[in-house]
Amino acid sequence: MTFLGLTLSPGFGTIAAVYFILPSIVLIGLKARSYQIHGRIEWPGLVLLFIMPSVFLASTFWSNHPLLTFKLSAEALVSCCVVYILTSTIRLKTLITAFFFAQLISVGASILSGKTAIIYETQQAAYVGFYGSKNYLAYAGLVLFILSVAKAGISQTVLSRALAYIGVGLALITLVLTISAGAAISFFVIVLAYCALMVVRLVHVSARGQFLLALFLIALSVACLAGLVFGDENGLTGALLSAVGKDATLTGRTDLWNYASRLIEQNPLFGIGYQAFWVQNDPEPEALWYAFHIPTRMGFHFHNQFYSTAVELGYFGVAITFFYVSALVVTTLRNVMLHQNALTTFLFQIIVLTMSRIYTEVDLLAPFSIGWILTLFASAYSFKLDAKAAPVQKSSTPIRYPAAYRAQN
Numbered sequence: 001m002t003f004l005g006l007t008l009s010p011g012f013g014t015i016a017a018v019y020f021i022l023p024s025i026v027l028i029g030l031k032a033r034s035y036q037i038h039g040r041i042e043w044p045g046l047v048l049l050f051i052m053p054s055v056f057l058a059s060t061f062w063s064n065h066p067l068l069t070f071k072l073s074a075e076a077l078v079s080c081c082v083v084y085i086l087t088s089t090i091r092l093k094t095l096i097t098a099f100f101f102a103q104l105i106s107v108g109a110s111i112l113s114g115k116t117a118i119i120y121e122t123q124q125a126a127y128v129g130f131y132g133s134k135n136y137l138a139y140a141g142l143v144l145f146i147l148s149v150a151k152a153g154i155s156q157t158v159l160s161r162a163l164a165y166i167g168v169g170l171a172l173i174t175l176v177l178t179i180s181a182g183a184a185i186s187f188f189v190i191v192l193a194y195c196a197l198m199v200v201r202l203v204h205v206s207a208r209g210q211f212l213l214a215l216f217l218i219a220l221s222v223a224c225l226a227g228l229v230f231g232d233e234n235g236l237t238g239a240l241l242s243a244v245g246k247d248a249t250l251t252g253r254t255d256l257w258n259y260a261s262r263l264i265e266q267n268p269l270f271g272i273g274y275q276a277f278w279v280q281n282d283p284e285p286e287a288l289w290y291a292f293h294i295p296t297r298m299g300f301h302f303h304n305q306f307y308s309t310a311v312e313l314g315y316f317g318v319a320i321t322f323f324y325v326s327a328l329v330v331t332t333l334r335n336v337m338l339h340q341n342a343l344t345t346f347l348f349q350i351i352v353l354t355m356s357r358i359y360t361e362v363d364l365l366a367p368f369s370i371g372w373i374l375t376l377f378a379s380a381y382s383f384k385l386d387a388k389a390a391p392v393q394k395s396s397t398p399i400r401y402p403a404a405y406r407a408q409n
Contacts (some may be wrong), residue, residue: 041087045383048327049084049376052364053077055320056274059313063273072275075367080376087380092343093154095377100147104167106130107144107174110137119179127177133299135361138183141174143370146190146349153342186356193352194345201340208337253303253360259288260307264314271314275365301362308362321364328375329355331382347378 041049056073063069086095110129117128126134148167155161175183200208263277263284278285280297289297302308309317332348354363354375363371 040384041084041380042383044327044331045380046084048324048379048383049080050077051320052324053080055313055317059270059274059276059317062270063276065273065276065279068279069273069276072367076274076372079367079373083373083376083380087377087384092346092381092384095381096147096150096154096343096346100144100151100164100167103140103144103147104163104170107137107140108170110140111170111174111177124179126179127174134178134180135182138175138178138180139357139361139370141171141178142183142186142190142353143374144174145171145187146346146353149194149349150342150346153345182357182360186353189356190349190352193349197336197340197345197348200337212333212337256288256292256302257304257307260302260304260311264307264310267314268310269314270316271310271312274312277311301365303360303362305358305362305364308365312365324364325351325355325358328379328382332378335382343381347382350374350378 053073053076056076057070060066060070060073090098107129110131111127113129115127115129116125117134118124119126119134127137128134129137131137131140144167148164148171151167152161152164155164175187200212263272278298278300280286285300286297288294289300292300294300302311305321306318309321313320328351332344332351336344336348354371357363357371361371363369364375366372
């Protein structure tokens with residue numbers, strides 16, 4: 001129920017958030033009575049877990065809407081506490097299984113509902129399901145894909161593995177029905193990451209650093225070549241953008257970024273406060289909602305993590321966000337390079353998904369959103385320690401290993 005509430009949060013809002021929190025409170029009571037705490041989180045993980053909501057909460061002091069900022073900052077802090085509780089009390093394999101079934105149910109129900117919406121720019125009908133947005137549903141499909149691959153990796157029965165394959169198929173169907181170019185690009189990046197990890201697995205651990213550097217240089221060279229070939233918006237780039245229903249402005253995203261740049265110049269250091277811009281009845285957001293045909297006057301943002309952060313939290317917030325995502329990339333990449341298995345691969349791919357969307361979406365500012373919670377889980381589980389009996393040696397002191405490193409048995 002906890003994860004079903006999380007996965008449906010975009011469409012059901014507060015109700016779904018309550019269903020995410022309440023089971024965790026029950027879990028606290030059960031675990032407190034039995035004293036079953038499975039490991040602890042190292043201090044770097046705790047820093048990553050609470051650094052962002054701490055900045056959110058601090059922005060209350062300079063926010064244009066301090067009460068709103070305090071309320072939503074408190075929600076973000078609560079979500080971090082819930083993640084801390086869940087990480088401390090359940091193993092990563094259990095979390096993957098529970099999250100997989102919740103995502104399978106919510107995405108499957110959304111597809112079966114047949115709910116669609118017309119894309120304003122192309123007049124095409126795209127599935128939105130219970131999420132109310134094709135982009136949210138497409139993102140849920142991407143998360144389901146990663147969960148399904150991880151579930152297949154940890155499954156020990158034929159039935160469990162078959163369910164994982166069904167999840168993969170449903171995720172692919174979702175990506176087709178939502179007609180999301182951004183989701184298609186993220187999916188391509190995720191598949192490339194899986195392929196790269198398969199190749200890296202053949203390389204000896206001591207040589208993986210050099211091999212990874214070589215892959216990075218090759219990818220950089222290909223990116224530069226692609227920039228030369230596709231750089232002309234009137235040529236191949238224009239044709240590709242047109243094919244996916246986009247234009248040179250990425251359906252208005254560049255206009256949003258230009259507007260955000262002007263807002264940043266007004267409060268460059270600390271911004272206007274967490275979640276203090278998209279407030280109903282304020283003239284600037286109202287004008288943008290009207291210009292971009294958003295009748296609900298909610299659920300909109302600047303479609304770029306760094307622009308959105310700079311508007312709300314200034315360059316200070318951008319620096320904290322850059323540190324946060326950089327630490328997650330380095331940590332999960334190091335873990336999967338040293339100890340590659342379904343668990344470390346899952347954590348790494350969550351960060352790959354986040355990074356593939358960071359320049360066109362905003363996953364790290366909304367409390368109780370799937371993207372926000374998943375990165376919190378990645379930061380916590382990457383630094384979780386479980387007691388594990390050491391091999392027979394001179395010392396009988398237990399050795400502690402990060403939970404994600406442990407064998408899958």
